[in-house]
Amino acid sequence: MKTKLYVLYGGKSVEHEVSLKTAVTVLHSIDESRYEVYPVYITREGLWCTPPGPIAKDELTIERLIATPTFSDPARSIGEILSGIMALPGPKVVLPLLHGPNGEDGTVQGLLELVNVPYVGNGVLSAALTLDKAMSKQVLAQAGINQTEYRVYRCEEWTTDEAAVLRKAEDAIGYPCYVKPASLGSSIGISRCTDRGELLTGIREAFSYDKKIVIEREVDGREIQVAVIGNERPQASLPGEFIHDHVFFDYESKYMDKRLTMQIPAKLAEGLTSRIRELAVRAYQAHGCEGLARVDFFLDGEGQLYLNEINALPGFTNFSMYPVMWERTNGTAYSALIEQLIGHAVARHQNKQTLQYTK
Known part of the structure; x- marks a missing residue:
């Protein structure tokens, strides 16, 4: 029996469009011989719905993934999905591709915990901590990790x-x-x-x-990124960086500038690569992360490192830094990376089923 894979995208967030772009790329790469895929669109108002009919891979576009909800009440729309396609028998896993609030912040993760379904990515606490920069900085300070x-x-x-x-x-x-x-x-x-x-x-x-x-x-220097994957024994990729001439790497620079190039591995002084990878894992574990995260550092002209932030759901198109870092670290292809993340989700869920809830 194929595993049912529920892909959540869109969301009540200003990062709605970014999520849609991610969903198109991920859905193109799913192995349909192993997974029965159910796209679930979440509108900007927080309503859950599914696109009409199956979508062939050659028809996958942002427009095709947008659906019209049956109900105008979030509770009824979520209930329709939970009691319908997500209640189907057999093995299942959820792949949340939701950026920002109402998806990356522990809210959807809490819902999935309640319905006892395995899901890709960080759990409730780590998702909430990593999205909230103020709380994350307190965690980093407690862990003794340098920041600006x-x-x-x-x-x-x-x-x-x-x-x-x-x-x-x-x-x-x-x-x-x-x-x-x-x-x-x-x-x-x-x-x-x-x-x-x-x-x-x-x-x-x-x-x-x-x-x-x-x-x-402000830290005057380079921004170095590291991809981390795993549950109890996370691994860090080789560091990478975007080569650009922007004083401020804002939304338009990240998503619209066609001149951006990736340098992977980043050109770093001897010993600094291993130090950055170790710090990335330390920060990941300090936040209780599981599944995946991207850890971003600043490196100033004197070689001083500052941890900037942790992104629990980094950009995940096939040309985003996170998957490309893994491809250049150990040859992991995009589709294989998705398989690994699903595997970590299932393993974490199975491990939690061994917990005892009665005396």
């Missing part, structure tokens, strides 16, 4: 006294600095600020996406 100077501000603090927040940020962080929504990815809502006017604008924009923001001191 930062401060966290909440919306209530800002609306009460804007001038005080500006003054505190300037005194503690200075310029240039970066303002970030605490729980978003793909560089959405992030601003590089060089003076008070830009800081004011950046804070207002960040608070339009989140009720909590992080302001960080």
Whole structure:
């Protein structure tokens, strides 16, 4: 019997489009001799539904994956999917391809835990920690992993006294600095600020996406990325970096600039590659990660490393850094990488079934 594979994509998130692009690539690569695939589209309003009829691989497009929900109430739409296709008998696994809030933050993971279905990627706690930059930084500090100077501000603090927040940020962080929504990815809502006017604008924009923001001191240097995979014994890939001339690697730079090139492995001083890989695994384990994550570092001109952030669901198209790093590390092809992640999901689920819930 084939394993039923439920692929979740879209989502109530500003990263909705990124998720759709990921889904097209992943669905193209699924081995249909092993998996019975069920695409599940989540609208921008959080409604769950399935595209009409089976979709042949040569018909896979973003437009084809978008569906119209039967119900206008999220609870009824989710219930329809859970009691319908996800209640079918036989082996099953869920592949969440949801970026940002309402998908990458532990919410969907909690639902899947309740219905006792194996799913790819991080669990509830690690998903929530890695998406929330403010909480992640506390975990990194506790683990003794170096990071740049930062401060966290909440919306209530800002609306009460804007001038005080500006003054505190300037005194503690200075310029240039970066303002970030605490729980978003793909560089959405992030601003590089060089003076008070830009800081004011950046804070207002960040608070339009989140009720909590992080302001960080800029590290002048390179951004080095590492792919990590596994459960109890995670492994780190060779480090990689994008070669570009952008002062700020924002959303448009990441997804629209056709001149971007990958350098894998990154050209690093002797011994630094192994150090970065070890730190990536340490950070992964400190957050309780399982399945996969991409760990991003800054490397300044003096060779000092700063951990920037952990992305629990990194970009996963076939030209994204995460899968390409594995292909250049050990030859793992894109489709084989998906198989590995599904295997880790099933193994984690089976391991949890051995737990005792009665005295």
